[in-house]
Amino acid sequence: MITTPDYRALLETAVAEARQGLAEGGIPIGAALYHNDGRLLGCGHNRRIQEGDPSIHGETDAFRKAGRQRGYRNTIMVTTLAPCWYCSGLVRQFNIGTVVVGESVSFGGGIEWLREAGVNVIDLNDAGCIEMMGRYIAENPDIWNEDIGE
Numbered sequence: 011m012i013t014t015p016d017y018r019a020l021l022e023t024a025v026a027e028a029r030q031g032l033a034e035g036g037i038p039i040g041a042a043l044y045h046n047d048g049r050l051l052g053c054g055h056n057r058r059i060q061e062g063d064p065s066i067h068g069e070t071d072a073f074r075k076a077g078r079q080r081g082y083r084n085t086i087m088v089t090t091l092a093p094c095w096y097c098s099g100l101v102r103q104f105n106i107g108t109v110v111v112g113e114s115v116s117f118g119g120g121i122e123w124l125r126e127a128g129v130n131v132i133d134l135n136d137a138g139c140i141e142m143m144g145r146y147i148a149e150n151p152d153i154w155n156e157d158i159g160e
């Protein structure tokens with residue numbers, strides 16, 4: 011398996027999750043965990059508002075939906091927004107090999123820390139993700155600050 015996955019195609023799964031979250035009245039952050047071979051292992055979205063649970067971020071939701079895996083080195087965490095410290099910690103704890111982020115303009119998260127640890131971080135700088143998150147933060151600053159612990 012030498013071919014590079016189409017990261018933008020993988021991002022679409024995370025974007026669909028983010029849109030679903032927004033439609034539910036939640037924070038529009040979605041994520042998907044893929045195997046390097048292209049298999050979707052799990053996907054999910056932030057459900058802080060829907061479930062009243064601050065621990066359900068897009069990444070943790072996708073990770074849990076994927077169930078038990080033998081290892082994560084050959085997996086790709088795809089997320090619409092750069093992962094926060096909590097989710098970056100998850101990536102390092104389980105040695106997820108690659109992280110694809112839709113954007114890091116709205117929030118830089120832990121991506122430099124992940125790179126320093128040798129994680130392959132790909133920032134797609136996606137205009138649609140920037141627009142969706144930027145609008146949400148502008149319209150809901152209190153909810154956003156709660157989500158990032160500020």
Ligand SMILES: [Zn+2]
Pocket residue numbers: 067068069093094095096097098
């Ligand atoms: Zn997070």
